[in-house]
Structures are given as structure tokens and as C-alpha cells.
Amino acid sequence: MAFTDMREFLDLLEREGQLKHSDVPLDAGLFNKDLQALMRYVHDDDNRNIAIVLNNLTNYNTPDVPMVFNPYGTRQRTAMTIGQRDPRKAKQYLSDILADQSRWHAPNVIDAKDAPCKDVIISGDDIDVTKQIPHVWFGKEGPAYITNGIGISKDPEDGSVNAGWYRTVLFGGASHPDGKTYPPDLAKNKMAVYAFWNPPMNHIGFHLNKAQRQGKPLEVAFACSCDPALHTASATGVPYGANEMAFAGGLRSAPMDVVACETVDLTAPATAEYILEGLLHFDHEETIGWHSNVAGYYDTAQTLPVMEVTCITHRKNPMWHATIEMVPPFDHNYIGMLPVEGEVLSDLQNKCPEVQDVVVTPNMMYIVQLNVDGADKPHTEFGKYIIHAVWGASGRWGRTAKVVVVVGPDVNPYDLNSVEWAIMTRVQPVSDTIMNRSGQAFVDDPSAPNIDLGFPIQSEQMGIDATIKIPERHTWYREVSNADPDDIARIADLMKDVLG
Ligand SMILES: Cc1cc2nc3c(=O)[nH]c(=O)nc-3n(C[C@H](O)[C@H](O)[C@H](O)COP(=O)(O)O)c2cc1C
Structure with missing residues (x-):
């Protein structure tokens, strides 16, 4: 499905309840506090994270031109930009x-x-x-x-x-x-x-x-x-x-x-x-x-x-x-994530069929999910090889990945709790990390040393191999204790009158 223009995309969002129009007066002038606050407010709760057409901006030089706010603010809406869900x-x-x-x-x-x-x-x-x-x-x-x-x-x-x-x-x-x-x-x-x-x-x-x-x-x-x-x-x-x-x-x-x-x-x-x-x-x-x-x-x-x-x-x-960058997440975050993830995924999969997914968080941590783990990895230290592959990826982004985490197929890369669990239970901090002193800085990272032009070029980087270390450290691993999704669905159905 192809859109002809932005208007068709917005029409679709509106039909699906993801876009509303607002006549509330909001200030768009120099040093206003309204629009940044609105971005924070809609992104603080998924239920109100919709696109809004602002029809009544004050201190605005073109009052007849409606301003579209937050059209791309979720992963689903950015998927919709290319006809996907x-x-x-x-x-x-x-x-x-x-x-x-x-x-x-x-x-x-x-x-x-x-x-x-x-x-x-x-x-x-x-x-x-x-x-x-x-x-x-x-x-x-x-x-x-x-x-x-x-x-x-x-x-x-x-x-x-x-x-x-x-x-x-x-x-x-x-x-x-x-x-x-x-x-x-x-x-x-x-x-x-x-x-x-x-x-x-x-x-x-x-x-x-x-x-x-x-x-x-x-x-x-x-x-x-x-x-x-x-x-x-x-x-x-x-x-x-x-x-x-x-x-x-x-x-x-x-x-x-x-x-x-x-x-x-x-x-x-x-x-x-x-x-x-x-x-x-x-x-x-x-x-x-x-x-x-x-x-x-x-x-x-x-x-x-x-x-x-x-x-x-x-x-x-x-x-x-119009949009702003600020403490993540925000509208522009999402429209940036899909292309960056796609760019790095495309390059990694070209080299390694074991790469299943690349997730870039709103704060730009890179999580690579493999479709193999433990003894099924092609070789020992494969997780570290993937970290180097991200830093060496073609395109503009992989080389600026300050923190890369590599996980196996049972870890959900979209869920930071799941990623943290893998780090806490599969990583020995000295042996399973790479500290790189000579990485390329992400240009907006204020912790990297500034040189010449006032923006950083060089940065330290960290890779965390959170795969299971078989055979390099273990011959077997304890079985994961967690509920089966089918059982969760069955219990949810049984308990619906109690839990809703
Ligand atoms: C809303 C938005 C604003 C962006 N602004 C800039 C920018 O000002 N300068 C820049 O180099 N990249 C910017 N980017 C990222 C680039 O679009 C992206 O890296 C792209 O691949 C650059 O194209 P190029 O490789 O053909 O130069 C922006 C991305 C988004 C989503």
C-alpha cells in the first residue's frame, strides 16, 4: 500500500483513532513552554500518545497553516509510514x-x-x-x-x-x-x-x-x-x-x-x-x-x-x-529508530545469518538479538564478534553505538527488563565485555571529549556479550524458570472475572 502524500497518511491515522484535531490555544513563539511540555505529556503515557493537528497556535506567523504534532510517535506509526503494521x-x-x-x-x-x-x-x-x-x-x-x-x-x-x-x-x-x-x-x-x-x-x-x-x-x-x-x-x-x-x-x-x-x-x-x-x-x-x-x-x-x-x-x-529532540522518548526518536535499526540489521544480516533483530532504544543503546545461543553459536566469542560487526557496520550509525548488548533468542530485545535479566545472569563483567577506547562518538553525546568544532569525534564504547557461554565457560546451563505463554493465556481466561 503506497501513500501519495502526507495527507493520506494522516487520514489513515485519523480513521484509526490515532489522530485528533485541537483548537486549544498553544504558544508557538520564542521560548514558549507549551510545545515541549505537550511532547513530554503525550509520551509519558502510551494511552495519550496520538498525533494532534494543532489549529490554534498563538505567536505563530502562519495561522492558516495547521501544525501536525507527533505523527510518528510510536513504533507502530513509523511502521505505517511504509505500509506495514x-x-x-x-x-x-x-x-x-x-x-x-x-x-x-x-x-x-x-x-x-x-x-x-x-x-x-x-x-x-x-x-x-x-x-x-x-x-x-x-x-x-x-x-x-x-x-x-x-x-x-x-x-x-x-x-x-x-x-x-x-x-x-x-x-x-x-x-x-x-x-x-x-x-x-x-x-x-x-x-x-x-x-x-x-x-x-x-x-x-x-x-x-x-x-x-x-x-x-x-x-x-x-x-x-x-x-x-x-x-x-x-x-x-x-x-x-x-x-x-x-x-x-x-x-x-x-x-x-x-x-x-x-x-x-x-x-x-x-x-x-x-x-x-x-x-x-x-x-x-x-x-x-x-x-x-x-x-x-x-x-x-x-x-x-x-x-x-x-x-x-x-x-x-x-x-x-514540526518536532523537537529532547530527553527521550519523543516523536522524532521513533521516525529515527526504524531507519537506524533497518540500516544496521541489513548490514549485519548480510554478513551473519545468525542475526535475528537489532533494536535501538530511544536513548540509542543497541541490542542485537541472535537466533542461536550457547553451543549453537558458530564459534566461541561469537557475541563479541557481533559487537565488532556493529561498530564496523556500513552506514552512519553502527560505528557510533556507545553501548552494544548481544542477546540470545529467548531474550526480548524490546523489553529492557528482559535485557537486564540476560546481563545479570549470563555476563561476567570482565570476561564478557569489550571496552573500546577508540570508538567514534555519537555527535550529541555530552560525555565524550569535545574537540575542535565543538562537537565530539572520539568516544569510548562498551560491548556486552549477554549470550550463554557454552562451550567457552560452561558445559550446561540451568533451565529458565518462567511460565509458558499458552499457560499464561489459559490462566488469564480463567481469571478474567477477577483480574479483568
Ligand atoms: C527529524 C530528523 C532530523 C534529522 N536531522 C539531521 C540533521 O540535521 N543532520 C544530519 O546529518 N542528519 C539528520 N538526521 C539523520 C539523517 O536523516 C540520517 O542519518 C540520514 O541517513 C542522512 O542521510 P545521508 O546519509 O544521505 O546524509 C535527522 C533525522 C531525522 C529523523
Whole structure:
């Protein structure tokens, strides 16, 4: 089942009782306390973790544009972005399609007159981002960030296309981290782009470096609130040179419609709510901050390259999705987990058929579940081999896994109590762990040493092999004492009048 656009996905959520509309006035302006608190409140209880269309934001520059809040906030909803229901099956599906490019579909270029994203076209002096693009603030963040944008660009040397889900920064009404004032032209037609991250680099960053070597700005287009399959595809570590729009075509089992941009030589999703086209300049940088990051801390100041907006196109009656990173869990956590898990699972299964599942927790601990344990492992120390395989996985994420836990098939990797039980009953802390001093830092980890650019590169890492150590330490293991699921179901039925 393929969605045409974000609207169809939201309609499905609404039909299934997972989306509601709200007219309650909530503040979206600088330093407001409403939206971060709402994110915490909905994520503190599964029963209220729904998507909400906020129709009555105050201190909001585009009151006619409803703001979609928390659309991706559960594993089930992120599975739905790629037409699945069961999160585990969704992950395996994403992983299998990622590994097999013959199942991808190249995007289909359609005529501009058929493209909803061209309903309104604004270019030249008419561009005023402060009026035409929604500005939404969360917590103590300095600028309003665009968090629903897929950045599309071409490798300036070989022309290969990349689409990545990258955050961008709006200057209108922004607070400067050093107390300075941004010049007004920045607010009108410029925005900063996270064209670096998680070293060595994100792919738009590679493109910008190559453009710099050629002495030219990089042509870019940011497509906002698209078919959710593209969002999932663009957050996945697709090999450099491969096009995430084609991968999205694979995930949705049909090509995505794209349309030529107005002012840059790129194509962008035809059903996106908004497209911002422009030139990303390597020789113009601005310092921005604060920014609430995925580890749950504020980054104080970051220096980012600036994009000059050359055209805005949008749909009639557009809508907007905005989100925040904060102490996990939160909306963006979930839409990030499925791609990261799928990326690492795909790589590990390619090497080791004994890998059954990879679960990344909201706090980014990596749990690898094997389909074998004890004497059935291919060799002694196999758990440790898997830890090294995570750190050496292709893509951007495995190498930044600060804590990796490897468990057997009887441990539920989604249940931290079950993982803790395996650690407490199957691990000798000196013999069954690996302490790695020379790992790569996760860029937002405040405990890693900071160098140069103000963000960490190097980090210590820990691997915990929580498999059963037969034959390496034991010849047999005690039988697990726990109830059989069929017996639990039988007793639940017998006791339903008492226990409900
Ligand atoms: C909501 C959201 C925001 C993200 N923001 C950024 C960002 O600003 N910079 C970045 O490098 N990655 C960001 N990511 C992660 C990337 O999308 C992901 O690593 C992706 O694989 C990068 O694509 P690339 O490998 O083609 O560069 C974000 C992910 C999500 C879900």
C-alpha cells in the first residue's frame, strides 16, 4: 500500500483513532513552554500518545497553516509510514529492500501542471520566508528550526542524487546564542543547513565540499512534509551515490512522482506540502543556537552554512509538521529508530545469518538479538564478534553505538527488563565485555571529549556479550524458570472475572 502524500497518511491515522484535531490555544513563539511540555505529556503515557493537528497556535506567523504534532510517535506509526503494521516486520522489510536495489523504483517525473506542490509559486523579491514558511519554536531553542525537510542535492562531480532528512534553521525572530542580532536579509530569504553531522559527514555535506572545490554554490531543494515513506527512506543510511527517492519507491512498491524545480536543476517530490529551492554557500556561515538535541541536552552554538532561498512553492491549504529532540522518548526518536535499526540489521544480516533483530532504544543503546545461543553459536566469542560487526557496520550509525548488548533468542530485545535479566545472569563483567577506547562518538553525546568544532569525534564504547557461554565457560546451563505463554493465556481466561 503506497501513500501519495502526507495527507493520506494522516487520514489513515485519523480513521484509526490515532489522530485528533485541537483548537486549544498553544504558544508557538520564542521560548514558549507549551510545545515541549505537550511532547513530554503525550509520551509519558502510551494511552495519550496520538498525533494532534494543532489549529490554534498563538505567536505563530502562519495561522492558516495547521501544525501536525507527533505523527510518528510510536513504533507502530513509523511502521505505517511504509505500509506495514508490525514494527518488527517493518524493520525486516526496510532492511531487505535496502539490501536489494533491484526492488527500488526510480522516481517518475511528472509535468508541473499536475504537481500539487506547484499550486503556489513565489520567487525573486516576493520571497519572504518570515511570512511564507511556518516558524515554530520549542523550549529554549534560539531559532525556529525546520524539522520536516528532505534536503535534495546532486553530487557536483558525478550528478548522483541524494535526499536526506536534515534540519534547517530560520532566522526570523531568532535569538542569537551570543546575544547579537541577525541582519534582516537573513530572515527574509536565507536559512542555515545542518550540512555536517556525525563525522565524517552527511551526504549533503559531501556535496557541499565538492561544490567548494569547484568554487560554486550547491543547488539544493528542501521538500517539507512529503509522502512519509520518503521521510523514512531519507533518514536511512543509503549507500553514497544511491538515490533515497528510488529507495522510497521500493518501500512504497511504486515510483514516487517528482517534478522539476523552478530555479535549480533538481527534481523534488510532487506532493510535498512545501519546497524551498536555493543555493547553499560554502563561504557564508552563521552561528546559531540553542538547539535541543537528540541526547536530551541543549547545544549552545553551532556554525552552519547558509542557503539563499531562490524559490518557494507550496500546495493549496498547506500543512506543516514540526518536532523537537529532547530527553527521550519523543516523536522524532521513533521516525529515527526504524531507519537506524533497518540500516544496521541489513548490514549485519548480510554478513551473519545468525542475526535475528537489532533494536535501538530511544536513548540509542543497541541490542542485537541472535537466533542461536550457547553451543549453537558458530564459534566461541561469537557475541563479541557481533559487537565488532556493529561498530564496523556500513552506514552512519553502527560505528557510533556507545553501548552494544548481544542477546540470545529467548531474550526480548524490546523489553529492557528482559535485557537486564540476560546481563545479570549470563555476563561476567570482565570476561564478557569489550571496552573500546577508540570508538567514534555519537555527535550529541555530552560525555565524550569535545574537540575542535565543538562537537565530539572520539568516544569510548562498551560491548556486552549477554549470550550463554557454552562451550567457552560452561558445559550446561540451568533451565529458565518462567511460565509458558499458552499457560499464561489459559490462566488469564480463567481469571478474567477477577483480574479483568
Ligand atoms: C527529524 C530528523 C532530523 C534529522 N536531522 C539531521 C540533521 O540535521 N543532520 C544530519 O546529518 N542528519 C539528520 N538526521 C539523520 C539523517 O536523516 C540520517 O542519518 C540520514 O541517513 C542522512 O542521510 P545521508 O546519509 O544521505 O546524509 C535527522 C533525522 C531525522 C529523523
